[in-house]
Amino acid sequence: MAGAAAVETAADALSQRLAAVDLSAPSAGAGSAAAAAVDDDDAAAGGAAPPPGGEAPRVAGLEGPLQALRELIGWPQLYAAEAAALGVSWPRGLLLHGPPGCGKTLLVQQVAAEFGASLHTITAPSVFGAFVGESERRLRDAFASAASEAAEGGLAVVFLDEADALCPRRRAGGGGGGGQHEARVVAQLLTLLDGADAGGGGGGGASGGASGGAAPRGRVVVVAATNRPNALDPALRRPGRLDREVAVPVPGPEQRAAILSLHTSGLRLAPDVDLAALAGSCHGYSGADLAALAREAAMAAFSRAAAAAFPSAPLAGGAAAAGAAAAAAGAAAATPGGGGGGGGGGAGFEESDGLVAAADFLAAMSRVGPSIVRGQAVELPPLAWDEVGGYPQIKRRLQQAVEWPLRHAPAFSRLGLAPPRGVLLHGPPGCSKTMLARAAASGSGATLIPLSCAQLYSMYVGEGDSTLRDAFARARMAAPAIIFLDEADALAPGRGDGGGGGDEGGGGGPDAAMRLLAALLTEMDGLEASPGVLVLAATNRPAALDAALLRPGRLDALIYVPPPDEEGRLATLRIHTRAMPLAGGVDLPALARATAGFTGAEVAALCREAALAALREDIEGASEVAARHFEAARAAAAPALTAAQLAAYESWGRQYAR
Structure with missing residues (x-):
């Protein structure tokens, strides 16, 4: 006791x-x-x-x-x-x-x-x-x-x-x-x-x-x-x-804000700097990435201040310019009443010049990205929604499927609604499926991890499976993240009738494709425990995909992307001619009506051919693209998609619509 x-x-x-x-x-x-x-x-x-x-x-x-x-x-x-x-x-x-x-x-x-x-x-x-x-x-x-x-x-x-x-x-x-x-x-x-x-x-x-x-x-x-x-x-x-x-995971938004606060504690920040908002946009950044981001933003502010203080001694001039800048600073400090390091009046840094502004952080973000996805074999630049012509309904569906679960996660939790784990864009070639996927990823602010067939098929057994698992692991650590599978039919071919890529070389041929498909299905099933990770796939051969990938719970939303309508073709024409000097007689609405059946890629090619026609006419003196150049390009072009092919795509889309 x-x-x-x-x-x-x-x-x-x-x-x-x-x-x-x-x-x-x-x-x-x-x-x-x-x-x-x-x-x-x-x-x-x-x-x-x-x-x-x-x-x-x-x-x-x-x-x-x-x-x-x-x-x-x-x-x-x-x-x-x-x-x-x-x-x-x-x-x-x-x-x-x-x-x-x-x-x-x-x-x-x-x-x-x-x-x-x-x-x-x-x-x-x-x-x-x-x-x-x-x-x-x-x-x-x-x-x-x-x-x-x-x-x-x-x-x-x-x-x-x-x-x-x-x-x-x-x-x-x-x-x-x-x-x-x-x-x-x-x-x-x-x-x-x-x-x-x-x-x-x-x-x-x-x-x-x-x-x-x-x-x-x-x-x-x-x-x-x-x-x-x-x-x-x-x-x-x-x-x-x-x-x-x-x-020790990749920090979340609150942790990123604390880290940024730590690394900017010695900087003079401008009033427009919102560290919480900045932290919210730094998806996938590690602590070291955020430290580098703060350092790059400070360097951008310093370069701007130095350029304003010493315009006659640009920093790009190398050692000689740096010596001239130092001499100018010394002379300013020695001048009575002259501005030294922070004074006013003479040459030197003004009090407001050294402030690190929000624009400096945005410039730094263009140079410092999340290291967890650095070194990918394929890197896709961001794309805005207005850079994709047409498709307003499809854009709205993509925003609901991709952006809403990431931007409004509390609302989904409040209603007990599970976010989709996968979205498939399918349709004929050249209909902007890849561009729509890039715009959806950019609009959501999520980290984009693209995967291609070239990355995953290897001559060594098991290497492709390992690359796939590593991509999903990086996506979980960098969440919210989107894994983009372009040409998904090559990554997940159907297993029926002995299909599955018998022409593949090393790594087992058809066996390699089956192993890769099994690894993909397993990883997608594991996304249920990984909120903030979405698989976005695109294909122009939807019938070649394995049926197990298409079931709800893996690819929850199947979105058919048809050739653009007249309004979409007009928007595409305006996008691809906004940098061209057009003659007064060019009628883009009439050209949009004359290109019925054209895909977005074919409309873009027509604009390039019209510009080349102007150059062929007078390569030295051509200064604008005229209507006759577009007419010549239109006469030489024809839609590659036949009515039978389009009917097959539409039939598959109706069968698997959801």
């Missing part, structure tokens, strides 16, 4: 202390925070970092991972006696995983600084050596250094940065010297992790503080970070080594 009473008393004391201490702020022994970039590449190259001198980097928008790290590193020191009375065994390690640039490294640096812990960063370049046994020795030295500090009562954090390079998944029977070397390093690392918090390091700060007011013993904590968690050896992720796994 006495023992139970003691445990209950200790539990009450622990609860009271947890309620009284604000762990969202640095501990009493930690110093003030200093501004730093939310970057995933700020860690030292290797070795033990000296104990922080009270300076901690700052992070924003990562309260969940930050709290998890504080619990792992700080709680065993703060609540040692109470945990010992309750028999609490603290976790020994933690794995941070998430996309690059989301602040994993900086999180570890901040929490280590808050609790006065020494940070021992281990990276692959700092460990791998050229001689047999050298890599294992360097690992042992790093852990021994941390253990010696813990034995003296200190708190040591061993940080495995880019852990997938240090502890990759071992292959069964993997031969070759490289594989054996990796296996030895992994085995050594696992052995060190098993003994990291035993012996001199203290089997937990809890036992060290069990005796009344005795100071807690030192402790070694292991934290690993990676952006490829599935590439880690499974033995590293078992309990007893890395007990916890914490995701």
Whole structure:
């Protein structure tokens, strides 16, 4: 009974202390925070970092991972006696995983600084050596250094940065010297992790503080970070080594606003800058992307101010111009009453010149995009709705299917309405399906991730499936996002009658197409748990698509895009002739009536042919496109779509209309 009473008393004391201490702020022994970039590449190259001198980097928008790290590193020191009375065994390690640039490294640096812990960063370049046994020795030295500090009562954090390079998944029977070397390093690392918090390091700060007011013993904590968690050896992720796994996701709107506020705290912002609205438009941006965005906006403001202050010394002039600008600034500062860095009157920066305006952030966004979708094989530029001629009803349906679920998600939730997971645009070639999809993605403000057949079919078995899964994973991290499947019939061919691309080369031919289709169907089924991700597909061979892809729950909306009507052709003519100098006799409405049956692409081609006819007539002196040029182009052109083909498209559209 006495023992139970003691445990209950200790539990009450622990609860009271947890309620009284604000762990969202640095501990009493930690110093003030200093501004730093939310970057995933700020860690030292290797070795033990000296104990922080009270300076901690700052992070924003990562309260969940930050709290998890504080619990792992700080709680065993703060609540040692109470945990010992309750028999609490603290976790020994933690794995941070998430996309690059989301602040994993900086999180570890901040929490280590808050609790006065020494940070021992281990990276692959700092460990791998050229001689047999050298890599294992360097690992042992790093852990021994941390253990010696813990034995003296200190708190040591061993940080495995880019852990997938240090502890990759071992292959069964993997031969070759490289594989054996990796296996030895992994085995050594696992052995060190098993003994990291035993012996001199203290089997937990809890036992060290069990005796009344005795100071807690030192402790070694292991934290690993990676952006490829599935590439880690499974033995590293078992309990007893890395007990916890914490995701560091791409920040949401509120987190992005906090990060932007942090990185613009030292800037002078113009009144028209709305950080909340800016954060709402930065879909898919990581912390590092937002830091770069703020830096680029500041540079744009500086360039504008410098151009206004030193018009005779343009910054584009290189070193000589920079020297001239510096001389002008020095002369202005030396002139009595002349404007120096911020004064008025003489040459120099005016007070208002250095303000970072909303236009500077917009210019920066054109240069700094979300890194999570950077480096795609296909990049589609944004497109406005008014750049697509005609189709007002189809545009309205696309806005309802694509924009509404992303822009008005609370309204859908309020009515218990599940947003569509997929939309298919189908119709004859040249009818603006791809342009409509691009406009829908641009209008929604979502991140666009295009996928093409060339990206997904590979000579290596399984590579296309992996590329597809990676695209869906990136879309989930960058949500709201749209995955655009152009020429979807090549990506998801029907499985009936032995179909499925028998002409494909490597990777299994028809088997490759079937594997790709199975992977696509599986990923689309998983979108139910991933709000904010939509699949937008386009095809001119809808009958060739697999029936399993067309069912509701995968492609919920099937939208038929016919050839444009007269009004649509007129709008297309105006779009493609707005940059042309037209003669007075050109009658675009009459031309729209004369091109019945033409697709949008054929109307655009007619405009190009008319301009070429003007050049052929007088390439040196042609200054306008006349009606006779359009008549000649119209006489040479004919619609490629036959009545039978159009009837087949319309029949399929009626059969699958929804």
